[in-house]
Amino acid sequence: MRKPLTASLIALALTGCATAGPDYHPPETSAATAPGATGPFLSATGPGIDGSAPLPDHWWRLYQDPQLDGLIEQALSANTDLRVAQANLVRAEAVLREADAGRDVTTGISGGTTLARPSGTGTDLPGNVAYNFGVSASYPIDLNGRLRRAIEASQADVEAVTAARDYVRVSVAAATARAYGRVCAANYLLGVNRKVVALQRDTLTATRRLFRGGRGTAFDVSRAQVAVETSEAALPAFEGQRQSALYLLATLLGKPPADYPREVADCAVLPSLRSPLPTGDGAALIRRRPDIRQAERKIAGDTARLGVATAALYPQISIGGSLGLSGPLKDIGGGTSFGFSLGPLLSWSFPNRPVVKARIAQADAQVQADLAGFDGSVLEALRQTETALETYRRDAQRADALARASGSAAQSAAQAGKLFRFGRGDFLSLLDAQRSYAGAEVTSAAARAQLLDDQLAIFLSLGGGWE
Template sequence: MSRLSLTALTLAGALAGCAAVGPDYRLPGQAALNRPAAAAPFQSAGNAAVSAEPLPAGWWRLYRDDRLNGLVEQALAANAGIRVAAANLRKALAVETGVDAERGPHAAVSAAIQRSQESGEAFLLEQKLPVVNAGDVGLSIGYQIDLFGKLQRAEEAARAGAEANAAAADLARVTVAAETVRAYVQGCSAGHQLAVARHELELQNRGVDVARRLLAAGRGRTTDLTRAQAQADALRANLPRFLAEQDAARFRLAALLGKAPAELPPAAVACAAEPVLAQPLPVGDGAALLKRRPDVREAERRLAAATARIGVATAELYPSVTLGASAGYTGLLEHVGEARAEHWGLGPLISWTIPDGGARARVKAARADADAELARFDGVVLNALRETETALSLYANDLQRNADLRAARDKARSAAGDNRRLYAAGRAPYLSSLDADRVLAGSEAALAASDAQLAQDRVNLFLALGGGWER
């Protein structure tokens, strides 16, 4: 048997007898994701406004608002944050490809021409050597044998990192979709509250006219007119605030769409009422939530990458074996290509940096990183459940508050109408009518604010549910 065959057999036997060092990744049994309570139905989902149906991919389409659908699609295509996330993903995939390439052979070609003079004494000669034209041409090929799994673990870490970046890109899409809907809803809420304030101002202006006519007819008092005008001024003072909120929503929406404020016309948020759902809001359960949320997937993949890096650090404690081959020509330039200048070599190269305290410390540091990533993963899981339960609870309680405010508004509207008719007929003092109008104005404003809060609650709940990245 030749020496070359013996070397190959020795290396093959060593390769068969070794495995990747470091822990194989599996989600620890004590992870928060594995708790039965994490997969249970939501505690706060017991009301008619939500259902246990799974959340659809494009949840904003549940509003059945074509303009909103178009805005979300534009944002997902042009948002700057999504572009950053996409670039980070491309970088991570390129890194993964580069790490994968380390497992293959590597080749190098060299060529050199120089006019030089060698030292005679270097060859134990006393005479001076002549100046010559020398040439060197060579080809070398090397292949690292992954005896202890360093390259395998590095590949696992790079793949998990790329998957984490893919989840981060999904999270960016979730956030942009929700914030686009939020900006649109804010603009609609401002339009709704502006319409309510204008309607109340219009009613109050009618009261001013009534007070003015009664005063001109000798049946009223100057103080009644002054009070009516003061109430009208107070209602008018609310209008600029809602106009400013409309502008702010439009400017925010423009940024989400990748546009300058001047590029988005006011008509983009010119709506007089918040979009509402035509069906109960689908929320699913905890198990579906944790599978869907991109931040949970991202944290889990970062834990996998950290676990693989333990193997990379551990493999540094062991020898590295590279099988290499080289061939070429070295000699006088005119002899390059001739047998006399030919050289070649074949064989393994074993290198080993004897482990010291620093190498072992790097292994401990990698294990600590994995422990930190597990703790972070548990925190992300628990936070996802907390956010969803909180959003569900707020939504349920704000729904009840909205129903109570609507009932109060209806009663205030009836009382205000009765008092206006009694005052116009001279059968009740103006203060009674004024107080009733104030109560109605406050009830209308409170109900409009509650409608706006409900609309935001829905967006918050959709955001907590983590949908919108599936495209």
């Protein structure tokens, strides 16, 4: 019996000696390798943008704002979304350890007693008491690589979950910077609007004085009063925006809204970059973005699972052995109660090959879907970045034009005030000039605040914020 058994084992080994399924290689032909995807960004031009400079990992330090640095550091250590992502990573690592343990020796212990009474015996007979106790062990011989592929799949899953965690870091850093920026922007816009109200109040005071001196009318006073009240009505909205941003900031820091950071509540200076905004190129973006890395690792994992499905076409072999004692209780410990076994164990789903092939087809289709998803992730990342850069570039041009318009409106309002005070201009012209100045100043300030939001959108699309 030994020779046929040896021959059978050799034949089985030759059948499945190669690792089942295809070996994974990064996609050679994909959106990530297209010339248009790896070159400079089309919109990375103009003042304030440096398309050749690489993006640093901690991009928020480009603002040289210690408060911003501290807030992001807190968020990255306490944010609840990050805690969830970290727990998911711990789980994936445990699954990998489980898969890796499948290559080790498996042991088992069993034991029990039975009471049996043969049919036809009298009711007063207690029956026969028997026992069994055994120890077994088996070691898998991974001839076709099923276990290796399963470990590869779990390893790729760990890397994909790590990338997902990194993308949460990117999002949390950008959201924290944006919430902080909106606190500062709300206070900045509040200050600008209060400046406008102060100017209009001065006009109202002067108008009342002129009315008492006989140079004005009650209608002039009421119109000046309307201008003041209209501008004052806008102030609560900015206070509400500031408070909403503070509550969001508290949530991002893992705190209740009531515990929002009081130290930043009075920030009224817009964070500004101390150097041109660095963007790098498309190739650097593809390497950096965690969601692209996650999509690529998903292809690797599902390719390995295709190998696991393919391995089911071949026999699964392990070496097993067992030692045991069994028999009637009265013979316990006797020579006839001892037994053992040793030899190869074989399992094979040969009769169900159509089922196995269907599963292989499912796994292969999943890999094809992953390849398409990878291309989609690359294209979406490039689109987001180009759109964010183009929006910033156009908004910067708009902000410059509005700043010039605000300067002109301020000059016009000052001239109208002089003409009115010296009796060479009418009050309606003064109000119109001041109304134009108020609108231009507020609009220009809002445009400057929008530029900060645009910068943070660029940093988010570039995918920086993890090491």
